[in-house]
Amino acid sequence: MATAKYVLLIVACIYQSSYTQVYEDFLGNGHHIGVSVTSSDDAGADTSKNTISGFRLVPDLIGASRFLANATFGASYEDIEYVAQVGIKSWIDEQVAMPYENYETANENLHSQIMDEQLALGFSPDSSRRFYYLTFAHYDKMFKTDDALRLRMAQALNQILVVSSADDFFMKRSYGLASYYDILYDGAFGNYRDILGSIAIHPVMGVYLSHMQNRKANPTLGTSPDENFAREIMQLFTIGLNELNLDGTLKLDAHGKKTATYDIIDVQELARVFTGLSGGAWSRRHYFYGTPLNFYTNARPFSYRTPMIMYEEHHDQGTKILVNDDIVPAGQPGLDDINQALDALFYHDNTGPFVCTRLIQHLVKSNPTPAYVKRVALVFNNNGNGIRGDLEAVMRAILTDPEAIDCSWIDDPLGGKLIQPMERFTNLFHAFDLSAATDKFWFRDGGTFGVDLEQSFYASASVFNFFSPDYAESNYVGPAGLVSPEFEILHSVSSINYINLIEKSIKTRPFYNQTANNSFHGAPALNTDDDPILDISDEIALYENNGIHAVLDRLDLILCRGQLNQEAKDIIANTITTYDERYNSYDSEDAVQDALYFVMSSPSYMIRK
Secondary structure: OOOHHHHHHHHHHHHOHHHOOOOOOOOOOOOOOOOEEEEOOOOOOOOEEEEEEHHHOOOOHHHHHHHHHHHOOOOOHHHHHHHHHHOHHHHHHHHHHOOOOOHHHHHHHHHHHHHHHHHHOOOOOOHHHHHHHHHHHHHHHHHHOOOHHHHHHHHHHHOOOOOOOOOHHHOOOHHHHHHHHHHHHHOOOOEHHHHHHHHHOOHHHHHHOOOOOOOOOEOOOOEOOOOHHHHHHHHOOOOOOEOEOOOOOEOEOOOOOEOEOOOHHHHHHHHHHOOOEEOOEOOOOOOOOOOOOOOOOOOOOEOOOOOOEEOHHHOOOOOEEOHHHOEEOOOOOHHHHHHHHHHHHHOOOOHHHHHHHHHHHHHOOOOOOHHHHHHHHHHHHOOOOOOOOEHHHHHHHHHOOHHHHOHHHOOOOOOOEEOOHHHHHHHHHHHOOOEOOOOOOOOOHHHOHHHHHOOOOOOOOOOOOOOOOOOOOOOOOHHHOOOOHHHHHOOHHHHHHHHHHHHHHHHOOOOOOOOEOOOOOOOOEOOHHHOOEOOOHHHHHHHHHHOHHHHHHHHHHHHHOOOOOHHHHHHHHHHHHHHHHHOOOOOHHHHHHHHHHHHHOOHHHHEEO
16 A cells, blocks of 8 residues: 555655656555645756646555456456556546447347247247346346446436336336436436436336326316325435535524425425336337226337327426425426426435435445545536536446445445445356357346345335335444345345355356247247356466465456465365365366355455455
């Protein structure tokens, strides 16, 4: 780790260029705040300002590993080396500029490929399993494309702006789900206001939170608008339940009590805004409330990829009073009402700290300090060019903040987060260059991750995600005033299931590849001839040439970000040495696989700091 003396030594080397000495130490662990070095020529002229600029400094290998653990779903040794070579800023720049294929296109191409293969073999394709194809497309993209940062940001946004395939209604509608996910994937480095506008009129969200075909009140029938989306867009997507300071701490009234951001009247008023929306039709005709076909029972006329349209006759035309007493005037078009309401939420003082806290929790740590939240919220409010909601700027602020990359935070009691179950496996697959004979990664994770670990792609149990951001383990975390969101799905059953599943992934197969043709279902099936493979050849060679401690040091860097303590290394090394001495059939591959299994079962791996 860098200290002030190394800064002074490097400055001396620049000043006395004829006596330059090379130091192997690094100037910080990706630091960019408060590091600026100037020098002058022999005449004293200040001609070399910012000779060293901390923002462009590169981290060491451990710093690169820590950064990539936050910014990706897993990294190989070569990935870590690359970031250590080019630096964090350059890597982010490359990722932001990287071309990509969106989910709708990937899903559509994969679906067409599967249909063509089935038809060519004389099978009858089964479209009822379309959602599986979206998961196939997701993992195929994850393991074959390089846009790691966009994937990471999209998933973080997906766990805030939740829709879920757990609803059986969506099992045949992967096109619609892919289209919704693209709002987050395409918009990962875009503007949060644009995302809010797109999800509010997307039919998948319209069905999921039930404001599709939402009608204005009918006093004769005694009906009133559905309040579901109105409540959740405030509670979960923008302003949260309680008034916040810019640093994310609670605003308290004169009596020390927290203040609610909205009440039931605010929900009812906002629900009136979201009336009159329904789906368009492929046939260029429009239907509202099942005329002539009820889309809940016969979805054929509707496209779940096309934004909902406004039916003014079903929209409440009256005046609405929103949070902060923003007034929506009577008589304006329904979409104008919606845009005005979304602006009111987007520009609310709470939205910056609320959304930034959630993103920090997903990307870096469960309990960011108020100072960290404030630094990021300031960027949300103004990216430096007067633009609010710039997610690229917010992402950069989160991932390059001292609390994310400064080594001094590793041992801080507020630091760290439990790695989500899905991420533990993708970490493994990325770290050891997953491959398959067909070059396809068609993984249906719901049957394993979803059941055994309570988490799988796009299948949260509710709009509150797989776990609550406010969940706190009751014995230690809650009493300390902290939260531990991911621990809500870590319990005696899921923890044992994880240990068993990760061992199978390492020692048997990473997962079953669903690339076999199937005449019974007319859909891809398990293909044991196409099992994915992990490449641990480098680790095996290292074990044979340098022993188990060298392997553990490498796994520590790749998986544990340099945080696997020596005691744990010694226990694992002694265990593997004992196995090697006891069993004649125990070979180098067994040793490396066991080392991987033990490391990935350790707290040093699962708690990311």
